[in-house]
Amino acid sequence: MVLELPSQPASSTTEFHSVIDVRPVLFSIQHGELWVATAPTSGNWQLPSVSLNAAESLDSAALRALRDQLGTEHRYMEQLYSLAVENAPEPSVLIAYLGIAQSGASQLGVSGAAWQRVLTLSEISAIDARIIDYALVRLRAKLGYTTIAFHLLPMMFSLSDLQQVYEIVLGRVLDKRNFRRRIQSADILEATRETRREGSHRPARLYRFRDAHDADSYLTPVWAAAPVGEPLTP
Amino acid sequence: MVLELPSQPASSTTEFHSVIDVRPVLFSIQHGELWVATAPTSGNWQLPSVSLNAAESLDSAALRALRDQLGTEHRYMEQLYSLAVENAPEPSVLIAYLGIAQSGASQLGVSGAAWQRVLTLSEISAIDARIIDYALVRLRAKLGYTTIAFHLLPMMFSLSDLQQVYEIVLGRVLDKRNFRRRIQSADILEATRETRREGSHRPARLYRFRDAHDADSYLTPVWAAAPVGEPLTP
DNA sequence: CCAAAAGTGTTCTCGATACACCCATGT
């Protein structure tokens, strides 16, 4: 949809402009831990970051940051928060994004870009650390009421794979039976005919994520609202 | 906390700048309906809007928009979403806020500013309409798991007042007994010794909102996470 | 036959829902 800009009262003759710094936090899971992608820099680590171009949406800028500064493709991207950076050499507004890379296909093509363990990442600026913390809070919260976890996994996966994702992100162990009951009652998985054998034990059935549930919540909010429109229908 | 800006790789010599347009949606309840505050404009209505100044945070800019363009004080303010406005005369990034004004003290001091009914508001730009819709979605969602509703009410209120707020915002009728049970079991209210008589019927006990619960959620998420730190403690 | 992960059911508790009557007051 093309949006029209409403006519604003000309506020003042000296309009103040800022650089728009779009900064995605790209998570992925490797070796049973949660990692963040960091961009090449001299010295310590930093989040990938681009400044917004003319005629570019914030979302595309966030994708561009991943492509140009990391050399990777995304699967999921969501805006997090914006803030004006104070005491910057140049007036700038920072727009943070939460991105998710699939467990397998997450090579970083740009030299110098590297994955870092989230929980032990210290050599990073205060502002980047804050953004990463917030992104993790959001990711954790969204695990509970959205299907965001699937973006961390490849197309086909076992239920144990999925449970591991939840455990790694949430940082605690979940009960297998309760987990499976909940996931299966949400009706968002499709069993495939394939299985995976990978050790001296029973092979795991592989599942696929059902379409049309992608960014939707599958848990009902406590007090659901009426559809926007006429009020107070019981 | 003062944030330091991490040294970025000098991206290009021609840095692209945008006007930062901060636009709060201020809700309040009047005459049993939900209203939005609109700023003076020639022709139809529009949301209040300021462009960010030097050395000003986004939050203060949102408050300034309320003061300068509406002439009102806020009680609650929260960032909603940012987007780059395409096809604008000047490159601009719009940052939307959700604000809440108390039911009583919500006069608009700036001449031309006016409250509009949310559900029947039509003479407004597409972009402002979208922002208002989104703000309403967020407000409705937050009713269920935060104490945001209290900002719509004066310091002291009856339980029926509170229920009415929920009903008006959600657009549907709630059961009185279930509503009271839930609110009271959340343990966020304090009964005062005062009552209010305002008709030929039993007077209502007045309650006060307990402190220290202000912006906090009082409903536990489905799968709570471990505190950020070492992972996988059961 | 042993190790290892996959897979599967039941019980309990608690919160959400539906539902109807008495209470205190002003006129």
Place this chain on the structure above:
DNA sequence: ACATGGGTGTATCGAGAACACTTTTGG
């Protein structure tokens, strides 16, 4: 006395949490 909104309790149901054993495979 009656009209009006304030205030209260009980029964049902479903979801979340706790908890242990059998199944299938490779070695």
